[in-house]
Amino acid sequence: MxxxxxxxxxxxxxxxxxxxxxxxxxxxxxxxxxxxxxxxxxxxxxxxxxxxxxxxxxxxxxxxxxxxxxxxxxxxxxxxxxxxxxxxxxxxxxxxxxxxxxxxxxxxxxxxxxxxxxxxxxxxxxxxxxxxxxxxxxxxxxxxxxxxxxxxxxxxxxxxxxxxxxxxxxxxxxxxxxxAACTRLLADALADRAPGGSVEVRVPPFAVVQCIGGPKHTRGTPPNVVEMDPLTWIRLATGRTRWTQALEAAQVSASGERADLAPLLPLMG
CATH class of the missing domain: 1.20.120.450 (dinb family like domain)
Structure with a gap:
């Protein structure tokens, strides 16, 4: 289901x-x-x-x-x-x-x-x-x-x-x-594109969403976490920055074997 x-x-x-x-x-x-x-x-x-x-x-x-x-x-x-x-x-x-x-x-x-x-x-x-x-x-x-x-x-x-x-x-x-509105809409769109609860994406201070199918996190620290600032997220979501570039520049923190958003980005071309 x-x-x-x-x-x-x-x-x-x-x-x-x-x-x-x-x-x-x-x-x-x-x-x-x-x-x-x-x-x-x-x-x-x-x-x-x-x-x-x-x-x-x-x-x-x-x-x-x-x-x-x-x-x-x-x-x-x-x-x-x-x-x-x-x-x-x-x-x-x-x-x-x-x-x-x-x-x-x-x-x-x-x-x-x-x-x-x-x-x-x-x-x-x-x-x-x-x-x-x-x-x-x-x-x-x-x-x-x-x-x-x-x-x-x-x-x-x-x-x-x-x-x-x-x-x-x-x-x-x-x-x-x-x-805030821009950040939240694009974060919600990511969760809509890849529904699930195995990865938690954090864009403080405006948005936290869970996405990608797999084992769902319920308590404690999630096993798969992605975190970045709002402008980095917006640039990734709209294709201004590529996932690998953001990782190499330490603009994104990604932990866990499922914490790879590259196949889902950009959301907007």
């Missing part, structure tokens, strides 16, 4: 909304400090420049506002759950249409970034409610609950904040709630 899946983690819509806006504000400050030469430089994501990455970050929020200006899609149940989203998404420039329902506006790539960010934040604050999390929105992989879709925006913002940092060298702060 396959392992029973745990009840999905709950997220507070109002707190998620606040975290998304807070992380976007941090990105906005960083982008405003970039020179034209920096904006024209490579982002490390395919052929995207830093300017295109910065534009994409704005569009990650704008897509929520656009959806809320449209009538809610038909149906009462979402076609895509939150924990399924990472497997349908791509946190690199995987297609011309962007990531998980994001529709990038080609004209925006040449726009005034300060004005784009100001307008995007204002529209999001105006249109995204602090309740009504069950309202359905449309993504390219299927309909989702608004509350769940906002959690996916923390992944977009946190992952690409890190991309922006690595491309430009700018130190950009992470909103704690945004970083």
């Amino acid at each position: 396959p392992p029973a899946k745990k009840r999905p983690r709950a997220y507070d819509l109002s707190r998620t909304r606040t975290a998304v806006l807070a992380q976007f504000d941090r990105v906005r400050e960083a982008v405003a400090a970039l020179t034209e030469d920096q904006l024209a430089g490579p982002s490390g994501l395919g052929e995207w420049t830093v300017r295109e990455l910065a534009t994409h970050l704005a569009m990650a929020l704008e897509c929520v506002s656009r959806q809320l200006e449209l009538p809610a899609p038909p149906g009462v149940k979402p076609q895509l759950t939150l924990v399924e989203w990472p497997f349908s998404a791509n946190c690199t420039k995987g297609s011309a249409d962007g990531i998980a329902g994001l529709v990038d506006d080609p004209a925006a790539a040449g726009s005034d970034l300060d004005a784009l960010y100001e307008e995007t934040a204002a529209r999001f604050a105006q249109l995204v409610p602090t309740d009504a999390g069950d309202r359905l929105v449309t993504t390219r992989a299927g309909t989702m609950r608004l509350g769940d879709f906002l959690v996916t925006r923390t992944v977009e913002l946190v992952v690409h904040t890190d991309d922006l940092h690595r491309a430009t060298g700018l130190d950009i702060a992470y909103d704690r709630q945004a970083l």
